[in-house]
Amino acid sequence: MINFTPGPSQLYFTVQDHVKKAFRDGIPSLSHRGKQFESIFAETTEGLRSLLNISSNYFIVFAGSASEIWERSIQNLVEEKSFHLVNGAFSKRFFEIAQQLNKRPDKSEVRAGQSFEKIQIPTGSELIALTHNETSTGVSLSMPFIHSVRDENPGSLVVVDAVSSLPFPDFDYSKVDAVFFSVQKGFGLPAGLGVWIVNERCLAKSEQLLSKGLSIGSFHSLPTLHSHALKNQTPETPNVLGIYLLGKVVSDFLRKGSHAIRKETEYKAAILYQALEAHPLIKPFVTNKNDRSKTVIVAECGERTAALSTYLQAGGFFPGDGYGEFKKRHLRFANFPAHSKEQFESMVDVLATFQ
Amino acid sequence: MINFTPGPSQLYFTVQDHVKKAFRDGIPSLSHRGKQFESIFAETTEGLRSLLNISSNYFIVFAGSASEIWERSIQNLVEEKSFHLVNGAFSKRFFEIAQQLNKRPDKSEVRAGQSFEKIQIPTGSELIALTHNETSTGVSLSMPFIHSVRDENPGSLVVVDAVSSLPFPDFDYSKVDAVFFSVQKGFGLPAGLGVWIVNERCLAKSEQLLSKGLSIGSFHSLPTLHSHALKNQTPETPNVLGIYLLGKVVSDFLRKGSHAIRKETEYKAAILYQALEAHPLIKPFVTNKNDRSKTVIVAECGERTAALSTYLQAGGFFPGDGYGEFKKRHLRFANFPAHSKEQFESMVDVLATFQ
Numbered sequence: 001m002i003n004f005t006p007g008p009s010q011l012y013f014t015v016q017d018h019v020k021k022a023f024r025d026g027i028p029s030l031s032h033r034g035k036q037f038e039s040i041f042a043e044t045t046e047g048l049r050s051l052l053n054i055s056s057n058y059f060i061v062f063a064g065s066a067s068e069i070w071e072r073s074i075q076n077l078v079e080e081k082s083f084h085l086v087n088g089a090f091s092k093r094f095f096e097i098a099q100q101l102n103k104r105p106d107k108s109e110v111r112a113g114q115s116f117e118k119i120q121i122p123t124g125s126e127l128i129a130l131t132h133n134e135t136s137t138g139v140s141l142s143m144p145f146i147h148s149v150r151d152e153n154p155g156s157l158v159v160v161d162a163v164s165s166l167p168f169p170d171f172d173y174s175k176v177d178a179v180f181f182s183v184q185k186g187f188g189l190p191a192g193l194g195v196w197i198v199n200e201r202c203l204a205k206s207e208q209l210l211s212k213g214l215s216i217g218s219f220h221s222l223p224t225l226h227s228h229a230l231k232n233q234t235p236e237t238p239n240v241l242g243i244y245l246l247g248k249v250v251s252d253f254l255r256k257g258s259h260a261i262r263k264e265t266e267y268k269a270a271i272l273y274q275a276l277e278a279h280p281l282i283k284p285f286v287t288n289k290n291d292r293s294k295t296v297i298v299a300e301c302g303e304r305t306a307a308l309s310t311y312l313q314a315g316g317f318f319p320g321d322g323y324g325e326f327k328k329r330h331l332r333f334a335n336f337p338a339h340s341k342e343q344f345e346s347m348v349d350v351l352a353t354f355q
Numbered sequence: 356m357i358n359f360t361p362g363p364s365q366l367y368f369t370v371q372d373h374v375k376k377a378f379r380d381g382i383p384s385l386s387h388r389g390k391q392f393e394s395i396f397a398e399t400t401e402g403l404r405s406l407l408n409i410s411s412n413y414f415i416v417f418a419g420s421a422s423e424i425w426e427r428s429i430q431n432l433v434e435e436k437s438f439h440l441v442n443g444a445f446s447k448r449f450f451e452i453a454q455q456l457n458k459r460p461d462k463s464e465v466r467a468g469q470s471f472e473k474i475q476i477p478t479g480s481e482l483i484a485l486t487h488n489e490t491s492t493g494v495s496l497s498m499p500f501i502h503s504v505r506d507e508n509p510g511s512l513v514v515v516d517a518v519s520s521l522p523f524p525d526f527d528y529s530k531v532d533a534v535f536f537s538v539q540k541g542f543g544l545p546a547g548l549g550v551w552i553v554n555e556r557c558l559a560k561s562e563q564l565l566s567k568g569l570s571i572g573s574f575h576s577l578p579t580l581h582s583h584a585l586k587n588q589t590p591e592t593p594n595v596l597g598i599y600l601l602g603k604v605v606s607d608f609l610r611k612g613s614h615a616i617r618k619e620t621e622y623k624a625a626i627l628y629q630a631l632e633a634h635p636l637i638k639p640f641v642t643n644k645n646d647r648s649k650t651v652i653v654a655e656c657g658e659r660t661a662a663l664s665t666y667l668q669a670g671g672f673f674p675g676d677g678y679g680e681f682k683k684r685h686l687r688f689a690n691f692p693a694h695s696k697e698q699f700e701s702m703v704d705v706l707a708t709f710q
Contacts, residue, residue, distance in 0.1 A: 003384045016378050023371050028545035029358045064419025067574040067591035100573040190383035192594025218455040219422040236422035239547030
């Protein structure tokens with residue numbers, strides 16, 4: 001059964017071998033204060049830097065999950081006001097976390113399945129939260145849109161949730177301030193690790209809040225994460241095995257090349273959207289082609305949802321349920337590097353014969 | 356090489372087989388919102404309940420690390436004042452986290468290697484932080500001492516850091532309010548998971564802080580963790596593999612029996628302390644026998660520290676360095692269920708021949 005749920009998803013095909021080698025080499029028992037761990041940390045972060053083309057004024061740190069990074073972003077980067085572009089359950093949760101941390105967040109909200117036109121962001125928004133890929137609905141923000149936000153709001157920090165899209169998007173890191181993801185989606189790894197890519201403007205902001213006497217958290221405050229990262233360490237005993245495996249899969253991705261990964265992703269997305277458009281009973285949920293995610297593809301299946309899911313499973317393909325209110329009307333298909341062209345083609349062939 | 360560092364430490368001997376089975380069964384790709392994950396969550400928490408004899412008014416939730424649980428404890432259980440018994444680096448860090456969260460913690464501090472006599476805890480301390488086993492120095496608080504604290508301070512929540520001692524200590528859960536540990540020590544697992552055992556008094560306190568308008572965090576607030584735990588779920592995508600492996604090792608421990616595990620731990624501790632006392636060049640760091648930890652045994656080796664470490668490594672035994680200021684004077688020996696009687700006996704024999 002090939003797993004097309006958008007996360008946890010199909011494991012990348014090399015993961016199990018990397019796990020075997022990790023146990024053979026004693027990685028799970030390594031001290032996180034030793035040289036061997038430091039070189040794992042360095043290999044993983046340098047690999048990511050190279051794969052995602054991250055500039056040197058950024059540093060890379062680890063948390064337990066992307067949910068934690070939502071919280072740490074608000075805690076470290078916002079004194080009062082964040083602004084959130086909300087178009088689904090996950091972008092909304094980022095907004096709600098700001099409320100739970102007693103900030104005064106504001107938002108621009110559009111209906112599920114839609115993206116944003118020109119938006120007015122209130123001056124004084126310290127952080128602007130963009131969700132590159134809304135996993136609940138399959139809407140992606142376009143790169144020009146994301147890159148325009150900071151030009152128009154130079155005083156704000158632009159923070160991008162790329163949980164279910166990286167390593168696909170090619171961000172211009174001079175136009176954003178922080179990007180984060182979790183490893184169980186596009187990187188095809190077991191869950192339990194969030195990755196936060198942050199620049200010096202973010203660090204300066206967190207230090208400024210701290211110097212004003214605000215609490216920015218403790219062991220996972222940005223200054224603490226940063227000072228440890230400079231030594232290739234983490235403040236706490238981290239998910240050492242997770243960091244090791246991420247480094248190994250990033251090496252595999254580098255060998256394949258990010259260009260090839262992106263081309264394959266686009267190809268697989270194209271054939272699935274084409275099949276959905278051609279199908280008499282189902283269709284893409286996102287109507288505007290420019291807003292359609294390449295990495296989480298959502299099909300509107302109406303009352304045929306359960307039947308299609310069963311049909312695909314009989315063919316060896318496990319689609320993701322719709323999210324929340326769409327559970328009984330949508331199916332979601334992850335399109336990650338772990339899903340090969342051949343698997344995608346076979347799945348699309350089966351889907352096309354559904355009636 | 357057998358790893359005696361106090362954590363990450365030697366893996367329990369069954370872990371690698373459990374990992375193999377996990378991959379065979381697709382555990383790392385499971386949805387954390389599905390029935391299969393819920394039954395893993397239930398198996399792990401019910402197993403822990405049975406192994407550690409945890410009463411039913413407690414619930415069990417997961418975090419990324421014990422460091423995170425330090426932070427969540429302060430955030431959810433303290434409006435202003437916590438009180439900390441500090442006798443080493445880790446109990447001190449719990450205190451510092453309360454400071455970083457802008458609370459007004461107080462402490463009673465004794466020298467490294469010592470424990471506490473009768474202490475006066477200020478009235479109004481909302482949380483009393485006890486470190487059952489100070490991993491940096493090898494001092495354990497006695498069970499009667501721990502159990503006396505709440506009788507004398509009935510208005511306070513008694514929170515016990517048992518990071519490097521569980522599953523050894525047999526807590527009376529009617530005398531404490533929360534206990535926590537991380538899996539890479541006594542449970543012999545890869546790092547990346549903290550376990551928080553909390554009672555209803557803690558939940559009520561966190562709800563009270565929330566109703567006063569205080570922030571108690573977001574995705575990992577106690578009410579959020581609790582409401583998800585009632586469904587055998589977690590708020591975020593957790594370390595699913597870690598929760599699964601913990602459940603499997605807990606089953607192994609249950610088959611062996613907690614009585615047998617405790618007896619073996621006591622036996623291994625006794626032979627090592629005896630060897631240290633009998634040795635002409637080294638001695639136990641903790642002088643008062645009642646204060647000596649059974650699970651992290653610290654040897655004062657003075658200028659022979661490096662030589663002894665090399666000698667033991669040549670014999671196939673990897674001791675832990677001393678912590679912090681004691682790095683060049685101490686060696687630390689973890690005594691966890693992963694360290695068999697035979698391994699301990701061999702290590703002690705080698706240590707006894709050092710000169």
